Amino acid sequence: MPxxxxxxxxxxxxxxxxxxxxxxxxxxxxxxxxxxxGLAQSAVDDAGAGSPGPAVLYTGARLLTAAGPESxxxxxxxxxAMLVEDGRIAALGPVGGISVPAGTTTVSLAGKTIMPxxxxxxxxxxxxxxxxxxxxxxSRKNLADHLDHYSYYGFSAVFSAGSDPHQLAxxxxxxxQQGSLGGARFLFAAGMAPPGQGPNDRFLEQALAIEAxxxxxxxxxxxxxxxAVAAAEAVAGEGIPFIKIWVDxxxxxxxxxxxxxxxxxxxxxxRLGLRVFVxxxxxxxxxxxxxxxxxxxxxxxxxxxxxxxxxxxxxxxxAFVVPNLGLGELRFEPVADDPFLQETLPPAVVARxxxxxxxxxxxxxxxxxxxxxxxxxxxxxxxxxxILLGTDAGAVPDHFFGYTGHRELEIFxxxxxxxxxxxxxxxxxxxxxxxxxxxxxxxVGKQADFIVLDANxxxxxxxxxxxxLVFQGGRSLDRQALAEHWRAAGPAAP
Ligand SMILES: [Zn+2]
Numbered sequence: 001m002p003x004x005x006x007x008x009x010x011x012x013x014x015x016x017x018x019x020x021x022x023x024x025x026x027x028x029x030x031x032x033x034x035x036x037x038g039l040a041q042s043a044v045d046d047a048g049a050g051s052p053g054p055a056v057l058y059t060g061a062r063l064l065t066a067a068g069p070e071s072x073x074x075x076x077x078x079x080x081a082m083l084v085e086d087g088r089i090a091a092l093g094p095v096g097g098i099s100v101p102a103g104t105t106t107v108s109l110a111g112k113t114i115m116p117x118x119x120x121x122x123x124x125x126x127x128x129x130x131x132x133x134x135x136x137x138x139s140r141k142n143l144a145d146h147l148d149h150y151s152y153y154g155f156s157a158v159f160s161a162g163s164d165p166h167q168l169a170x171x172x173x174x175x176x177q178q179g180s181l182g183g184a185r186f187l188f189a190a191g192m193a194p195p196g197q198g199p200n201d202r203f204l205e206q207a208l209a210i211e212a213x214x215x216x217x218x219x220x221x222x223x224x225x226x227x228a229v230a231a232a233e234a235v236a237g238e239g240i241p242f243i244k245i246w247v248d249x250x251x252x253x254x255x256x257x258x259x260x261x262x263x264x265x266x267x268x269x270x271r272l273g274l275r276v277f278v279x280x281x282x283x284x285x286x287x288x289x290x291x292x293x294x295x296x297x298x299x300x301x302x303x304x305x306x307x308x309x310x311x312x313x314x315x316x317x318x319a320f321v322v323p324n325l326g327l328g329e330l331r332f333e334p335v336a337d338d339p340f341l342q343e344t345l346p347p348a349v350v351a352r353x354x355x356x357x358x359x360x361x362x363x364x365x366x367x368x369x370x371x372x373x374x375x376x377x378x379x380x381x382x383x384x385x386x387i388l389l390g391t392d393a394g395a396v397p398d399h400f401f402g403y404t405g406h407r408e409l410e411i412f413x414x415x416x417x418x419x420x421x422x423x424x425x426x427x428x429x430x431x432x433x434x435x436x437x438x439x440x441x442x443x444v445g446k447q448a449d450f451i452v453l454d455a456n457x458x459x460x461x462x463x464x465x466x467x468x469l470v471f472q473g474g475r476s477l478d479r480q481a482l483a484e485h486w487r488a489a490g491p492a493a494p
Contacts (some may be wrong), residue, residue, distance in 0.1 A: 147183025153402025162191025195221025
């Protein structure tokens with residue numbers, strides 16, 4: 001519902017802001033008019049610098065609001081107008097259909113498509129270093145860089161799934177709330193598993209190394225019921241709203257978190273208002289986890305075992321599924337040849353990736369597996385299971401941030417989703433599931449986090465790549481400066 005009080009208070013300060021912003025707006029208009037294809041983003045940034053920003057009306061674009069059926073806004077509005085004020089959406093509708101304060105700056109985006117910025121509901125930030133991967137890379141600076149990568153690729157938020165040192169992660173959230181740190185909004189879960197276990201063996205070693213180095217908690221070991229309940233209470237006390245559990249024996253190298261422990265954990269989490277997401281090894285683990293009350297699955301385990309019956313159970317329980325397919329799939333592809341990825345990598349890293357790919361013995365999955373995946377996706381869709389975009393980016397080396405999100409959407413559509421469903425999976429659904437009430441759709445009162453695309457992703461989901469501009473809190477991101485910074489990074493360390 002529109003937040004009228006908010007909008008009115010924003011409007012009342014409009015006149016003052018306009019006077020202060022005349023010169024900046026002139027610069028904005030000049031730059032926008034001068035370059036329709038590649039807008040002069042630094043000028044836009046200047047115009048948006050400081051807070052609150054000036055009011056701008058974006059007109060003429062196709063608006064994909066991603067709004068749900070309960071909203072008073074259509075999912076798609078042709079020839080739309082969207083008023084952005086004070087970093088938020090103050091009004092939207094067809095051109096001529098909304099009232100705009102006198103003197104508002106108008107920016108034509110005719111021919112473009114605007115959609116909400118996306119959200120990656122499963123990633124692991126901090127470990128990737130582009131020339132190396134591991135605990136040694138984990139730092140505030142590196143994490144901020146990963147958040148910038150997400151912004152660059154049109155993401156407004158990312159959920160890091162159980163692999164971050166709590167105190168550092170909390171301080172990063174605080175910095176973002178206070179505006180001293182930019183990038184996509186950082187969310188994270190407290191990771192829990194049997195003591196000394198959790199992520200895959202290689203990842204586990206690195207997570208434990210961060211604990212040893214920083215003295216902070218990354219993984220919480222649960223040996224019995226009492227520890228499970230105490231851990232949930234501790235996390236609630238820290239102000240972390242999410243728990244990630246691993247239910248996986250890693251092919252025998254680890255101990256699988258037992259129902260006798262995750263059930264009381266889930267009971268305590270429910271009581272405390274925490275959401276619990278699970279990494280489960282097999283589809284056969286899902287029914288009991290549903291019964292125990294998990295909020296969602298961070299791996300779909302699509303395939304023969306995820307049949308219609310199980311899909312119906314997931315839907316009935318109201319749990320979501322992150323199919324997480326690109327992690328297994330993209331290694332069969334020479335992604336280093338993709339210009340969309342090259343935009344954000346130094347040439348030396350591109351060369352390293354090419355080299356690694358040429359030396360890899362790859363046997364892509366056959367048509368049988370593709371058919372199973374398609375059928376399984378079909379069951380989830382037919383049952384009405386809520387599907388979320390999630391990539392597991394950063395969990396292994398060279399599965400990069402942001403880029404992999406676009407690729408995941410492509411896989412979704414290949415397996416039978418409509419582009420519209422894929423867009424919802426990337427925007428509205430993860431926002432709701434992650435408690436991001438002000439993100440995920442373009443509606444009045446929401447934060448103005450959106451992407452301006454050259455082509456319509458409803459025609460071809462690959463058009464999410466055709467990013468012209470990314471806005472965060474109403475400000476245009478200087479993507480060109482970021483790309484130049486990343487490409488100019490020195491040669492890869494030996
Ligand atoms: Zn993961």
